[in-house]
Amino acid sequence: MTRLEVIRAATVLPARRIPVRLRTDDGLSLVGELALPESAPIAGVLIMLHPLPTHGGMMDSHIYRKAANRLPALADLAIFRFNTRGTESEQGKSEGEFTNGVDEKFDVAAAIEFVANEISEIANIWVVGWSFGTDLALKHARDSRVKGLILLSPPLRTSQESDLEWWAQDGRRVIAIVPEFDDYLPPAQARERFAKLTQLEMIEVENGKHLWIGEPSVQRIHNEIVKIVNPTKYPLPTEYEVAE
Numbered sequence: 001m002t003r004l005e006v007i008r009a010a011t012v013l014p015a016r017r018i019p020v021r022l023r024t025d026d027g028l029s030l031v032g033e034l035a036l037p038e039s040a041p042i043a044g045v046l047i048m049l050h051p052l053p054t055h056g057g058m059m060d061s062h063i064y065r066k067a068a069n070r071l072p073a074l075a076d077l078a079i080f081r082f083n084t085r086g087t088e089s090e091q092g093k094s095e096g097e098f099t100n101g102v103d104e105k106f107d108v109a110a111a112i113e114f115v116a117n118e119i120s121e122i123a124n125i126w127v128v129g130w131s132f133g134t135d136l137a138l139k140h141a142r143d144s145r146v147k148g149l150i151l152l153s154p155p156l157r158t159s160q161e162s163d164l165e166w167w168a169q170d171g172r173r174v175i176a177i178v179p180e181f182d183d184y185l186p187p188a189q190a191r192e193r194f195a196k197l198t199q200l201e202m203i204e205v206e207n208g209k210h211l212w213i214g215e216p217s218v219q220r221i222h223n224e225i226v227k228i229v230n231p232t233k234y235p236l237p238t239e240y241e242v243a244e
Helices: 062-075 104-118 132-140 161-170 187-193 215-229
Strands: 002-006 016-023 029-036 044-049 077-082 125-130 148-152 173-181 201-209 239-243
Touching: 016 077, 016 104, 029 062, 029 104, 044 062, 044 104, 044 132, 044 215, 062 077, 062 215, 077 104, 104 125, 104 132, 125 132, 125 215, 132 148, 132 161, 148 215, 173 187, 173 215, 187 201, 201 215
Parallel strands: 044 077, 044 125, 125 148, 148 173, 173 201
Antiparallel strands: 002 239, 016 029, 029 077
16 A cells, blocks of 8 residues: 655655765765666656755755655666765765865766766766856866756856857757846846857746755746756656655
């Protein structure tokens, strides 16, 4: 016998969760976690680059933590999240010091290398950046094994026009999910600033805010990601089965 439970903020669904220590080319050890579907084949992988650590961003930031708690079971996706250099969360602290996206290039490279080697049978690898993480993605996630970028609340804080032009010439998919009331780059300004990235797909979220607080915002973001990476699992259920 089973019964249905509503998915709530604290819901943690079954997955294989593996603590990871990344080693960067400049010699640092970074804290991470790989969450895998318990038994189903892996349909895709998300490498998640967190918001600004000087403002509380980390691998356990709520959109990413809840993705690891839910999407392996609901969407057959593997979730890899990690703390960039000098960043601390409940999972632990990564070595090194924050460099505002400069030496973090080594962190992004290590994450892509780890995922590509660990799940070598999967070509469907996407990089998801949120705020600060979107700049890391645009500047440093150019590895040919990455299928595309998903940018949540992109501020274009350190990314240059040359970075946008690089992706435009490359041609891979880049999707920006922009909240209506973003504190840094609302939709109208985002369209202007992203003009050089000619293949950009922009999704405007009505009433959305930069930090995507609240369960409806979380579910909206997770659904948009799943629609891109494994559309056969879209829309995501709002309930799950529990054995009695």
